[in-house]
Every structure is written in structure tokens, then in C-alpha cells.
Amino acid sequence: MRRRASTALSAAVLASLTISGCAGSNARAGDSGSSPTAAVKPAPAARPAAPLTSAALAEHLLDETDLGQGYTRKPESSSSSRDGVTVIGCPALEHLGGDAAAGGSLDFANSAKATFTYTRGTNSEVAEELYSDTQAKLGLDTKTVFEAMTSCPLYQVVVSDTPIAVATQKLPAPAMGDEAWSHLLTFTAGGRDTVMKQTAVRAGSVLVVVSGSPALVDTHLNRAVDKARG
Numbered sequence: 001m002r003r004r005a006s007t008a009l010s011a012a013v014l015a016s017l018t019i020s021g022c023a024g025s026n027a028r029a030g031d032s033g034s035s036p037t038a039a040v041k042p043a044p045a046a047r048p049a050a051p052l053t054s055a056a057l058a059e060h061l062l063d064e065t066d067l068g069q070g071y072t073r074k075p076e077s078s079s080s081s082r083d084g085v086t087v088i089g090c091p092a093l094e095h096l097g098g099d100a101a102a103g104g105s106l107d108f109a110n111s112a113k114a115t116f117t118y119t120r121g122t123n124s125e126v127a128e129e130l131y132s133d134t135q136a137k138l139g140l141d142t143k144t145v146f147e148a149m150t151s152c153p154l155y156q157v158v159v160s161d162t163p164i165a166v167a168t169q170k171l172p173a174p175a176m177g178d179e180a181w182s183h184l185l186t187f188t189a190g191g192r193d194t195v196m197k198q199t200a201v202r203a204g205s206v207l208v209v210v211s212g213s214p215a216l217v218d219t220h221l222n223r224a225v226d227k228a229r230g
Contacts, residue, residue, distance in 0.1 A: 049135075049204045049205045049206075050205065051109055051110055051132040051133050051134065051205050052110060052132040052205070052206060053110055053132075054110040054111055054112055056110075056132075057110060057111065057112035057130040057131075057132055057206070058112040058130075060112075060130060060227050060228045060230060061112055061113075061114045061128055061130060061227075062114060062116075062128050062220065062223065062224055062227060063114070064116070066220075066223055066227065067116060067118075067126075067220060069120070070118055070119055070120035071116045071117070071118055071119075071126075072116060072117050072119065073114060073115070073116050074115045074116065074117055074125075076113070076115075085157055085158070085159050086157065086158040087155065087156075087157055088155060088156040088157070088158065089152065089154070089155040089156055090148075090151070090152035090155035092147075092148040092151045092152065093148050093149065093151075093152065093155065095148075096144075096145060096148050106129070106131055106141065106142065106145060106207070106209070107141070108131040108132065108133040108137065108138065108141070108207070109132065109133045110131065110132045110133070111129065111130065111131050111132075112129075112130045113127065113128065113129045113130070114127070114128050115127040115128075118213070118216060124212065124213035124215075124216055125212045125213065125216075126210065126211070126212035126213060126216035126217060126220060127210070127211045127212055128208070128209070128210050128220075128224050129207075129208075129209040129210075129211070130206065130207070130208060130209075130228060131206070131207040131209070132205055132206050132207070133205065133207075134205065135178075135202070135204060135205050138202050138205065138206075138207045139178075139179050139202055142179070142181060142200050142202065142207060143179070143181065146170075146181040146183060146200065149168055149183060149185075150168045150169070150170040150183050152168065153167060153168055153169075154166070154167050154168075155168075162189060163189070164187050164188065164189040165187070165188040165189070166185060166186070166187055166188075167185070167186040167188070168183055168184070168185055168186075169183060169184040169186075170182075170183050171183055171184055171197070171199075173199075174199065174201065174221065176201045176203075176221075176222075176225055177201040177202050177203035177208075177225060178202050178203055178204065179201075179202040180199070180200065180201045180202070181199070181200045182197070182198070182199040182200070183197075183198055184196070184197050184198075184214065185197075185198065195213075195214060196211060196212060196213070196214075197211065197212070197213070197214035197217040197218075198210075198211040198217075199211075199217055199221055201221070201225050203225065203228065203229060206228055206229075208221075208224050208225050208228045210224050
């Protein structure tokens, strides 16, 4: 089945991790002279951290100083969607939209993004996307997208009349944050293969997504999550 996928995922990129402060307990142990029957109020439950604004998320993005020598930040693309992407052979992704099928951005309230080219040795790229929304929405929507992308081991997307075969492989999620997901995407077009790893880590009301060359993703994921936490 072939149909044009509506872009359910925006091209914005978001999330830096909100620093969820520990709610201090107002209860104190009774003084030696207090009544032994005095009730001690339980500590109030920690309130979920409020979503960060896109401007706040941008302050937590990785930069050249974090990455080291050989990295150059790419200018942001003026394109805000991939409405021209058609999905073939994966119903789950057709429902989500073409942007998801091509490893694109997620649809959350606030976002920030940075993409870097690594020019030492081979030309490779690594991109970081920070998203922020309610914790429930971040977790559920990200899980839905990652499960949809690995539900079809092989499918095809057509971008600007160019057919691209996409092979997907679910990877073990890193033991980081509150939730995490990871997969490997192999794009084949014109007889050439491009491999991209994409790993997402939710920490509170912030989602960190690092995509690009598998080696670069593995190298910079920890730093990205740490910086997002503030």
C-alpha cells in the first residue's frame, strides 16, 4: 500500500532536562519535650517538573566545546517539515507520518536542536534534539514512535521522488534516565548505504534524542544527557 503520509511529527526539536528539585520534607522529628503521640506529617510527594521552554532547552544543547576538536555546527535548515515523504510498506509508520519514517523530529510542545559535522577522518554527522512536555506525553509518544519504526524491519520512503529503502533494527536501550529507547536505521539509495543510530532518553519532563553516526552517538550520549540535566 502506498499513500502520502501526513506529517504527524513536527520538524521542531526539543527538550533539555528540567532540574527537578527534591521537595524537602516539612516534617521534623519531635523534640525531646514534645508529646510522643504528636503526629508527624509525611513529606509531600515531589511534583513533576514543569516543561521547559524552547529557549531554555537551547541553553542545554551540546556545543563545540562539549564535543571537542573537529566538530562544526551546521546552520539550521529552513525546512520545517517533510510533507513530501511517502511511506511504502509499513502501515504503522504511515499513520505516524513521513517525518517519523525518515528518522525525523518528534511532535512535542517545546524543542531545540543542533547538528554537527565531524570532519576528522571521515565526514560524519551527529544531531541532538531536546524536547520538553509533560512526562506522560513524552514517554508514551516516544515509545509509540520507536515501536512503530522497528515494527517493520524493511520498508521504503520516497523523498522528492527519490526511493529510499529503510532497514530498522531495535537496539538495547541504555540504562539512563527514566526511560530509554534505541534503534539502528540503514538507508539505501543509489547503491549506497547510510547507517544512522538514534537513541532517546527521557529524564523527567525532558527528552534527549541523539542521532547520527553510531560511533558518534555512543561517544556523546552521556554528555548530552548530563548537560540536559543542567
